[in-house]
Amino acid sequence: TGNTSASPKVECEVNESGVILESVAVTGAVQSSVGKPCYATDENTFTMTATSNVGAVGILERFVSASDCDVRLFTPGEYDALQAYGQV
Numbered sequence: 001t002g003n004t005s006a007s008p009k010v011e012c013e014v015n016e017s018g019v020i021l022e023s024v025a026v027t028g029a030v031q032s033s034v035g036k037p038c039y040a041t042d043e044n045t046f047t048m049t050a051t052s053n054v055g056a057v058g059i060l061e062r063f064v065s066a067s068d069c070d071v072r073l074f075t076p077g078e079y080d081a082l083q084a085y086g087q088v
Contacts, residue, residue: 055088
């Protein structure tokens with residue numbers, strides 16, 4: 001996302017160490033979303049809606065409200081395995 005013609009190119013760090021991000025806002029999250037893939041549109045914005053160019057970054061672990069969720073980020077190994085099977 002962002003200005004792809006910028007020089008230098010816009011970059012976004014994504015922590016894929018398997019940690020759990022607690023009490024983060026996740027757009028589109030509802031109680032039935034627990035256990036489903038979670039996506040990131042930038043380094044601080046999470047959504048339950050898949051995009052065409054970015055795979056899931058983790059799983060929704062806990063739902064309190066759309067502004068209070070826990071997201072478990074995939075480890076690099078999990079991401080690679082899921083990607084190999086077309087799951088992210």
